[in-house]
Amino acid sequence: MTNIQKKRSDEHPSVRAARARLPVVGPAPISAETLRQWAIEAGADDAAAVSLEHPELEEERAPVRKAFAAARSLVSIVVKMHADNVRSPARSVANNEFHHAGDRANEVARALVERIAAAGHRALNPAMAFPMEMDDFPGRTWIVSHKRVAVAGQLGRMGLHRNVIHPRFGSFIVLATVLTSVPVDEATAALDFNPCIDCKLCVAACPVGAIEADGAFRFSACLDHNYREFMSGFGDLLEEAVESRDRHELRERVPLSEMASMWQSLAYRPNYKAAYCIAVCPAGDDVIGPFVENRAKFKTEVLAPLTERKETVYVVEGSDAEAHAARRFPHKRVRRVRSSLRATSVAGLFRAMPLIFQRGPAKGWKGTFHFELTDRDASVHRATVRIEDGALSVDPTQLVGEANVTVRGDAQSWLDVVSKKRNPVLLVLRGKLSIRGDRSLLDRFAKCFPR
Numbered sequence: 001m002t003n004i005q006k007k008r009s010d011e012h013p014s015v016r017a018a019r020a021r022l023p024v025v026g027p028a029p030i031s032a033e034t035l036r037q038w039a040i041e042a043g044a045d046d047a048a049a050v051s052l053e054h055p056e057l058e059e060e061r062a063p064v065r066k067a068f069a070a071a072r073s074l075v076s077i078v079v080k081m082h083a084d085n086v087r088s089p090a091r092s093v094a095n096n097e098f099h100h101a102g103d104r105a106n107e108v109a110r111a112l113v114e115r116i117a118a119a120g121h122r123a124l125n126p127a128m129a130f131p132m133e134m135d136d137f138p139g140r141t142w143i144v145s146h147k148r149v150a151v152a153g154q155l156g157r158m159g160l161h162r163n164v165i166h167p168r169f170g171s172f173i174v175l176a177t178v179l180t181s182v183p184v185d186e187a188t189a190a191l192d193f194n195p196c197i198d199c200k201l202c203v204a205a206c207p208v209g210a211i212e213a214d215g216a217f218r219f220s221a222c223l224d225h226n227y228r229e230f231m232s233g234f235g236d237l238l239e240e241a242v243e244s245r246d247r248h249e250l251r252e253r254v255p256l257s258e259m260a261s262m263w264q265s266l267a268y269r270p271n272y273k274a275a276y277c278i279a280v281c282p283a284g285d286d287v288i289g290p291f292v293e294n295r296a297k298f299k300t301e302v303l304a305p306l307t308e309r310k311e312t313v314y315v316v317e318g319s320d321a322e323a324h325a326a327r328r329f330p331h332k333r334v335r336r337v338r339s340s341l342r343a344t345s346v347a348g349l350f351r352a353m354p355l356i357f358q359r360g361p362a363k364g365w366k367g368t369f370h371f372e373l374t375d376r377d378a379s380v381h382r383a384t385v386r387i388e389d390g391a392l393s394v395d396p397t398q399l400v401g402e403a404n405v406t407v408r409g410d411a412q413s414w415l416d417v418v419s420k421k422r423n424p425v426l427l428v429l430r431g432k433l434s435i436r437g438d439r440s441l442l443d444r445f446a447k448c449f450p451r
């Protein structure tokens with residue numbers, strides 16, 4: 001700013017008025033209990049405020065501060081859902097419940113932000129779900145993990161199905177978080193039990209076997225099926241359209257009902273295909289009664305209508321989800337789709353591996369794979385991937401131990417191989433890639449990451 005510009009702005013009436021109000025006296029402090037109370041008054045069914053310095057929120061600090069540098073505390077907001085709606089086999093009913101509760105959570109968060117601002121502090125409310133920061137897709141697209149904040153605020157615990165279970169409302173909740181400049185130091189009273197009763201009904205209900213009895217979560221199985229009409233599922237539909245010779249072939253690939261459902265998702269709101277893990281969960285004081293009273297009746301009335309439901313299940317060819325659906329639900333139609341998680345960078349490729357990894361094809365053998373891939377800017381990515389009898393470990397930073405297979409060369413070429421865009425043999429012949437070691441192990445490796 002030049003001196004003349006500065007002089008002009010100094011004389012501006014708004015600047016003069018603001019200067020007359022100096023020095024600004026800081027706003028009065030707000031306690032964690034007051035923030036909680038304000039959230040309840042705004043319509044939350046439960047709430048808690050926690051410091052961003054809480055030890056369980058370490059991974060949240062950087063993304064939260066990136067969105068709101070002034071953030072010092074987080075207010076977790078719980079909005080309950082109506083269980084019968086979520087449990088209905090009619091997807092339109094269950095999805096409306098998710099969307100209505102989500103809207104309420106967003107409204108509560110926004111009202112709380114306004115109240116905090118009126119008290120002279122700063123605050124911001126990220127979306128409870130969508131929209132998210134899609135520039136980062138398929139990486140982390142959410143600003144704050146509502147589940148982590150709710151657990152840190154002692155509002156519930158993570159159940160076997162990887163959702164937060166509230167001690168009263170059970171799994172029938174959606175979450176939101178308000179980021180605020182208000183400092184909060186008080187510790188919240190600990191929730192001294194996990195509401196999950198380990199009944200494993202969520203394991204039995206999931207049509208694609210995303211939840212395993214040992215607590216593992218098959219991320220890609222859920223994303224490929226449940227999120228078929230979101231984000232990359234829509235992209236896949238467009239690709240089907242481009243690949244089809246004419247409208248007749250497109251109709252064969254994509255049934256009319258699926259096209260109509262996709263349109264409804266675009267026009268109204270996206271339809272989840274399942275959420276059965278939440279629907280069948282009996283946990284929580286307000287909902288557990290019928291399960292405790294008569295477990296067999298509960299299964300007949302709540303679980304069976306979902307597991308017996310005739311529906312299309314979306315799976316990637318060769319995935320554990322495909323095998324699970326064929327074994328457990330032979331009456332459901334299986335439709336093969338492409339994986340929703342496609343890496344666009346080498347860093348993303350190694351980050352996504354645990355999310356795409358299939359335990360089934362990895363059983364009964366072991367191998368160590370070294371990758372040394374050079375990006376366009378000449379930076380070299382070194383990574384070690386180890387598979388041992390159904391388990392995966394990835395070190396995305398270095399080459400460790402003796403490799404059975406070593407892949408070296410151009411990073412983009414390897415990404416093209418992984419996405420089946422180009423043939424690895426041709427790339428080796430052209431000197432773009434070098435592959436050393438046991439090729440049969442590399443074939444087994446590829447089967448663990450079907451796309």
Ligand code: B12
Nearest residue numbers: 128139140142145146161162163164174175217222272275
């Ligand atoms: C990403 C996400 C998903 C992903 C991953 C789910 C997951 N378990 O993390 C997918 C698309 C599969 C998903 C599905 C569903 N989701 Co969701 N989802 C989110 C989101 C945006 C962030 C979740 C999160 O915090 N993950 C981080 C940690 C805490 O999760 P984690 O379980 O410990 O670990 C997993 C992830 O870390 C993941 N992971 C690890 N590294 C990486 C890296 C990347 C790049 C990615 C993408 C993932 C990832 O792998 C781990 C195992 O799955 C939140 C909204 C938000 N902004 O918080 C909603 C949220 C968690 N979802 C919710 C719901 C309701 C669902 C569904 C029921 C949707 C539906 N109606 O069908 C299903 C249930 C699936 C399930 N059993 O978990 C609710 C849960 C409410 C509750 N009671 O806890 C939330 C909080 C939305 C909300 N505002 O209420 N979801």
Ligand code: SF4
Nearest residue numbers: 159196197200202281
């Ligand atoms: S369905 Fe049963 S095992 Fe699954 S989260 Fe709920 S209480 Fe836990």
